[in-house]
Amino acid sequence: MNPELSLTEENYLKAIYHLSEDSGLDVSTNSIADEMATKPASVSDMLRRLSKKGVVHYQKYRGVSITDSGRKIALQVIRKHRLWEVFLVEKLGFNWDEVHDVAEQLEHIKSSLLTQRLDKFLGHPTMDPHGDPIPDENGEIKEAPQLPLADLQPETQGIVVKVPDSDPSLLRHLDKLNMRLGSKIMIHDKVEFDNSVLIQIDEHEKIYLSGEIAKTIMLAVK
Amino acid sequence: MNPELSLTEENYLKAIYHLSEDSGLDVSTNSIADEMATKPASVSDMLRRLSKKGVVHYQKYRGVSITDSGRKIALQVIRKHRLWEVFLVEKLGFNWDEVHDVAEQLEHIKSSLLTQRLDKFLGHPTMDPHGDPIPDENGEIKEAPQLPLADLQPETQGIVVKVPDSDPSLLRHLDKLNMRLGSKIMIHDKVEFDNSVLIQIDEHEKIYLSGEIAKTIMLAVK
DNA sequence: AAATATCTTTAGATATATCTAAAAATATTT
């Protein structure tokens, strides 16, 4: 069976998971200390403990990697975090940038029944309000396909996961339209003549967006 | 402003609140130790701390009472506990005997926005699934007049508004008898010998209920 | 009011989770 982890241990494990996902390499003590806003000495202590519990593979001075058992636990925590984010945004009307701190607390609630029921209540979502995938009960992640807004068919929807970061004037324009990372976009119509699209951004008014811009906006779909 | 309390401190404060509500007197170290399933020595330590934070009034060897500031905090925790219970039962389809442990965790989530939004989402409920009143944002409680089933006279009737929320085996038993919040109870007879009562629950068969259980069931009487 | 019983506190331990400062190991530069 998986070991019981304290809240702190869960947070360390999550940090190690994210860092090794990003780099693909063993994770250093210092990088964990940065991520956790703590000191390397504290990290060393914790790594010995996590290693004893079998959730990480740790060699002194050589860095740390996550074990299968550890990955499973980390993914369960991430699953709960993202399910709660969906709940906060979809059901309680939070903005997507207000949910993180609350979800950081809710993700540690221990009740597999709760997670199961919450998942069902939310309609088994596969994506959180930032477009990140929600691992299933077994820790499987199905990465949502990302497409340019321009390629989506009418009556489908997606979440903005990438906008070109090179053009300040475009960013200002998008901001004025209330389109930002995490915005939920519903495509209502495509205009053949100029490839512009009729879209609704979150709960705002429908607007037309030029095909030129629509080509640069990446959406995570389903 | 109210002091920040740790999860443990919140739980002690809640226990002290409940104990002093029940007895009306100053609360003893031993009774808190029982309630918290810990040792009196630990309670003494905690009382000094809570006192220093101004949430209880404490005199060595003389027991403890809750201050206005402490009561406010306790009532906020109780408010959150009961709102979450409503959520679990009404929205996630939990049985009312499955919610206590999860609500014990959820009640400590710190976000006044969350509490506000949850309250609104649930339609501003005034009672939890066990019939206990939900304090409002200001800690006001509106209590309905209640009597133990055991105290009612034969040929009178009432509505179940409260059952103890701490004993899952009792809750399961009552559920099997079809007795739940809102059930209409008619008292047909009282047996002097053992204080058991002959009752009819809604439109079900008449049954005998032990005096022990009858003492714990609170009814709203016309 | 003395003896006894009960309740409460204090003192001293243990375990967690952190820190700083110093030591040790590893990596980089010259």
Next chain:
DNA sequence: AAATATTTTTAGATATATCTAAAGATATTT
């Protein structure tokens, strides 16, 4: 490969939250 820099660990402190055992205070009984 020696010197230097960086990273990591260890050792020793501090604060919380608990415990047991012993001492002290209060309450009850005779």
